[in-house]
Amino acid sequence: MSHDKIVYMANQIAAFFNSQPEAQRAEGVATHINKFWEPRMRRQFFEKLEAGAAFDPLVVKAAELVNRPETA
Amino acid sequence: MTLIQEIDYGTPASKSDKTVTLTIDGRDITVPEGTSIMRAAMEAGIEVPKLCATDMVDAFGSCRLCLVEIEGRNGTPSSCTTPVADGIKVKTQTQRLKDIRKGVMELYISDHPLDCLTCAANGDCELQDMAGAVGLRDVRYGYEGGNHVKARDTSGDINAMWMPKDESNPYFTYDPSKCIVCSRCVRACEEVQGTFALTIEGRGFDSRVSPGMHEDFLSSECVSCGACVQACPTATLTEKSVIEIGQPEHSEITTCAYCGVGCSFKAEMRGEELVRMVPYKDGQANRGHSCVKGRFAWGYANHEDRILSPMIRETVSEPWREVSWDEALTFTANKFKSIQDKYGRDSVGGITSSRCTNEETFLVQKLIRAGFGNNNVDTCARVCHSPTGYGLGQTFGTSAGTQNFDSVEQTDVVMIIGANPTDAHPVFGSRLKKRLRQGAKLIVLDPRKIELVDTAHIKADYHLPLRPGTNVAVVTSLAHVIVTEKLYDEAFIRERCDWDEFEDWAEFVSEARHSPEEVEKVSGVPADLIRGAARLYAKGGNGSIYYGLGVTEHSQGSTTVIAIANLAMATGNIGREGVGVNPLRGQNNVQGSCDMGSFPHELPGYRHISDANTRSIFEDLWGVQLNPEPGLRIPNMLDAAVEGTFKGIYIQGEDILQSDPDTKHVAAGLAAMECVVVQDLFLNETANYAHVFLPGSTFLEKDGTFTNAERRINMVSRVMTPKNGYADWEVTQLLAQAMGLNWNYTHPSEIMAEIAATTPSFANVSYEFLREKGSVQWPCNDAHPNGSPIMHVDGFVRGKGKFIRTEYVATDEKTGPRFPLLLTTGRILSQYNVGAQTRRTGNTAWHPEDVLEIHPHDAENRGLKDGDWVRLASRSGETTLRAQVSERMSPGVVYTTFHHPVTQANVITTDFSDWATNCPEYKVTAVQVSPSNGPSEWQEEYEAQARQSRRIVHVEPAE
Numbered sequence A: 001m002s003h004d005k006i007v008y009m010a011n012q013i014a015a016f017f018n019s020q021p022e023a024q025r026a027e028g029v030a031t032h033i034n035k036f037w038e039p040r041m042r043r044q045f046f047e048k049l050e051a052g053a054a055f056d057p058l059v060v061k062a063a064e065l066v067n068r069p070e071t072a
Numbered sequence B: 001m002t003l004i005q006e007i008d009y010g011t012p013a014s015k016s017d018k019t020v021t022l023t024i025d026g027r028d029i030t031v032p033e034g035t036s037i038m039r040a041a042m043e044a045g046i047e048v049p050k051l052c053a054t055d056m057v058d059a060f061g062s063c064r065l066c067l068v069e070i071e072g073r074n075g076t077p078s079s080c081t082t083p084v085a086d087g088i089k090v091k092t093q094t095q096r097l098k099d100i101r102k103g104v105m106e107l108y109i110s111d112h113p114l115d116c117l118t119c120a121a122n123g124d125c126e127l128q129d130m131a132g133a134v135g136l137r138d139v140r141y142g143y144e145g146g147n148h149v150k151a152r153d154t155s156g157d158i159n160a161m162w163m164p165k166d167e168s169n170p171y172f173t174y175d176p177s178k179c180i181v182c183s184r185c186v187r188a189c190e191e192v193q194g195t196f197a198l199t200i201e202g203r204g205f206d207s208r209v210s211p212g213m214h215e216d217f218l219s220s221e222c223v224s225c226g227a228c229v230q231a232c233p234t235a236t237l238t239e240k241s242v243i244e245i246g247q248p249e250h251s252e253i254t255t256c257a258y259c260g261v262g263c264s265f266k267a268e269m270r271g272e273e274l275v276r277m278v279p280y281k282d283g284q285a286n287r288g289h290s291c292v293k294g295r296f297a298w299g300y301a302n303h304e305d306r307i308l309s310p311m312i313r314e315t316v317s318e319p320w321r322e323v324s325w326d327e328a329l330t331f332t333a334n335k336f337k338s339i340q341d342k343y344g345r346d347s348v349g350g351i352t353s354s355r356c357t358n359e360e361t362f363l364v365q366k367l368i369r370a371g372f373g374n375n376n377v378d379t380c381a382r383v384c385h386s387p388t389g390y391g392l393g394q395t396f397g398t399s400a401g402t403q404n405f406d407s408v409e410q411t412d413v414v415m416i417i418g419a420n421p422t423d424a425h426p427v428f429g430s431r432l433k434k435r436l437r438q439g440a441k442l443i444v445l446d447p448r449k450i451e452l453v454d455t456a457h458i459k460a461d462y463h464l465p466l467r468p469g470t471n472v473a474v475v476t477s478l479a480h481v482i483v484t485e486k487l488y489d490e491a492f493i494r495e496r497c498d499w500d501e502f503e504d505w506a507e508f509v510s511e512a513r514h515s516p517e518e519v520e521k522v523s524g525v526p527a528d529l530i531r532g533a534a535r536l537y538a539k540g541g542n543g544s545i546y547y548g549l550g551v552t553e554h555s556q557g558s559t560t561v562i563a564i565a566n567l568a569m570a571t572g573n574i575g576r577e578g579v580g581v582n583p584l585r586g587q588n589n590v591q592g593s594c595d596m597g598s599f600p601h602e603l604p605g606y607r608h609i610s611d612a613n614t615r616s617i618f619e620d621l622w623g624v625q626l627n628p629e630p631g632l633r634i635p636n637m638l639d640a641a642v643e644g645t646f647k648g649i650y651i652q653g654e655d656i657l658q659s660d661p662d663t664k665h666v667a668a669g670l671a672a673m674e675c676v677v678v679q680d681l682f683l684n685e686t687a688n689y690a691h692v693f694l695p696g697s698t699f700l701e702k703d704g705t706f707t708n709a710e711r712r713i714n715m716v717s718r719v720m721t722p723k724n725g726y727a728d729w730e731v732t733q734l735l736a737q738a739m740g741l742n743w744n745y746t747h748p749s750e751i752m753a754e755i756a757a758t759t760p761s762f763a764n765v766s767y768e769f770l771r772e773k774g775s776v777q778w779p780c781n782d783a784h785p786n787g788s789p790i791m792h793v794d795g796f797v798r799g800k801g802k803f804i805r806t807e808y809v810a811t812d813e814k815t816g817p818r819f820p821l822l823l824t825t826g827r828i829l830s831q832y833n834v835g836a837q838t839r840r841t842g843n844t845a846w847h848p849e850d851v852l853e854i855h856p857h858d859a860e861n862r863g864l865k866d867g868d869w870v871r872l873a874s875r876s877g878e879t880t881l882r883a884q885v886s887e888r889m890s891p892g893v894v895y896t897t898f899h900h901p902v903t904q905a906n907v908i909t910t911d912f913s914d915w916a917t918n919c920p921e922y923k924v925t926a927v928q929v930s931p932s933n934g935p936s937e938w939q940e941e942y943e944a945q946a947r948q949s950r951r952i953v954h955v956e957p958a959e
Ligand code: SF4
Pocket: B185, B188, B189, B193, B195, B196, B197, B198, B221, B222, B223, B224, B225, B226, B227, B228, B229
């Protein structure tokens, strides 16, 4: 499959939280990623984010709340 | 060890709480109102002779053997059909009764062969027992007259009444010459199984039992559940294994290792040879019933394909080399260590099995967390019910079904979503059908017209044939109707749930875009069906929801589970008998494997790995530091493998290459690893990419526990020595020891003790407790000393029930000109999951290959006829299989199973997955179907690779 999985998965999560009440959105996305994404996925997530990949704006907003993994 | 004998009380127990006292043979007896005299007598230890009565079915009163006398009443009523009454005085043995009974028996025996010595039922025949009980000494009538016993009469002419044996069923025979026409089998098939496959053909002396319209068993409607065989008092219906081996001499209670119903069985043995599996009446999940898989399909345990010796190889292009356990384990331990040295601690992981016991699963995750030092552990529940964990966890606070199976007996309206219980959870299906025949209402949400929609004496009140992928839209629309028509249970919501969250949700679902009329456009379900179904569920009394993989295996699987939970909370259908939200779990121990900490983010008991308090419980006990970060899930492991950061995996009892979606991606992931260890019974498909094969053991060869879909912890008993030398928990322990861990379990009960000590919901569980109670439903601790049949009784586990908005987002897997049809997948009764076990039993008689079900209209458009070979192609790949033209399908939707490796239906499925859990979207793939004349290129390549990879070099044992 050609789509970028990390970007795709993050945007899928955002799609769910985008429909939730405003106040819960960014935190919802970040908590979800923190709870379920292994550090190397989060590392790739930040790399993509810095490279300006096509993330949903909610993901970009939530990124501040995502735990940065220790660099390997 | 003895043969467990269960008492047959003759008629089912009465559920009345009023009692009645009567006198039988001079003894005062108190029983519930509505009990038969026969049962009352038996409860007091007085056995009235009987033939046509047995407590699995209602009394029929045809044999006239169970007569009694009641003081002050005329005649000799049959005790099986006569209920008790206060103060009556009953006599079970008088001269008059003795004479009548002898006469009755004489007639029976005069039309029955007298070959008792060589009969398979010798020692287990009620006719024989009754002849003894009534003191029958001679039979005045011979076979000169009409009889069903002899193929030819005395003059050598053909006897038209005689019928030959029917041996068509792979597991049991029907010998009409031995039938006494008691109709127990017919009633068992109707009342217990609900299939109505048997009838009594003809009248009076001519009557005979017949499957269907004078068919043989195999070609009839019979689903081979075995209920009739169990009910039969004679050798007429007999297990072939009993005919071949003889009567068993001892038995143990154990649990079926196939599906999440978790039926209890008596494994009846002769020495270490299994003679038959008989469903156990005290089994609290199955109440004495079974399906063809647990009852009969255990022959795989002795199949010649079983691998009994460990094997290793450096590369997968080499043939396998048989080695000692020592060598295999040292080889594996060294590989894992050197991989971790080279690529880092997180470069290895493992997969626990939903087919293995709780204890075995616990050990595998312990090995990974404590031994490998990471949390890269996952289980096949990832690909089936992980959204249940997420969705019910968010809304209710715990990720398990809310009811026991008995609860179905109290339900008034059943809603089935994306599940096919009569095929996938057969014994629950039978119990459900029984309730539906008593009048409960039925709503089915499924793209297919599953059997329950229209079957013998059952018709769904509503069938909503939704387009695959639109579950969220339809369930949210049901909520729309319930909220806008004010059908919700305000008192319940105010008391049990967060009212503000409810209001927010109610506003959301009330929006016009969730109305049935709007949702009809995306789902294809007529609006009035959605309205009708919503009203029925909300206002029809006790409403229960049962759902399956048709809910979870979607990119919005978790959202649908949340939507279902919302619906139950809004209507107050939670926290008592007859209601609830019930995931129907696939494999036998998928509940248990989730409970035991098989997920990469959770320790046993669903506690997040980031929680320091929980970690410290295990750290103190295990003497290690645990990693607080979540590990990789199966699809993430495969991605990481392809990227080169994940290099070694220990897979216990799973076949991810066949069961996981997008086979090519799985194959690429496995091929990129340096050490793949497979522990299984057979060289499964995944083993084609393995470097180490550790032979596994069957459920007959180990002690342990399985936890079924109702959270019930059932015992599994070892009845034979492991053919491979070790139970699976021992193999994991040996591997742990080879890796330098100091593990010294001598019995699985010690592992359960460790589980209980570390996991609050299991705190009071022990083998002694389970032996005493038979089974228990978790949570079982000081707050719930006898376990928890129903959850959320006095409030939700999370405190207040949480309503969450559920926005429908269409899947990205879309039909188009190249792939105009939607493929959805499922399973059938006789085969199980990837079929590794069932394909190696007589069950192949019913399902020799996977077929593609297609609506007549779609078939015609493509020039396809029933039985044609077709090419099935998606964006991921293609395969070939046979078409079955079927009205069960909606136009535009096709369906297949994934039981057979040659079909590899998962070559077709994509890698789209649930947004929350990565549970793959098996249920929606855009495909095209076209005529074909042979296997696809992939099937040929795969076959060649498999053949090459399965070669074994047998070595002479070393001195
Ligand atoms: S095996 Fe089951 S389905 Fe078949 S005839 Fe007997 S009771 Fe009916």
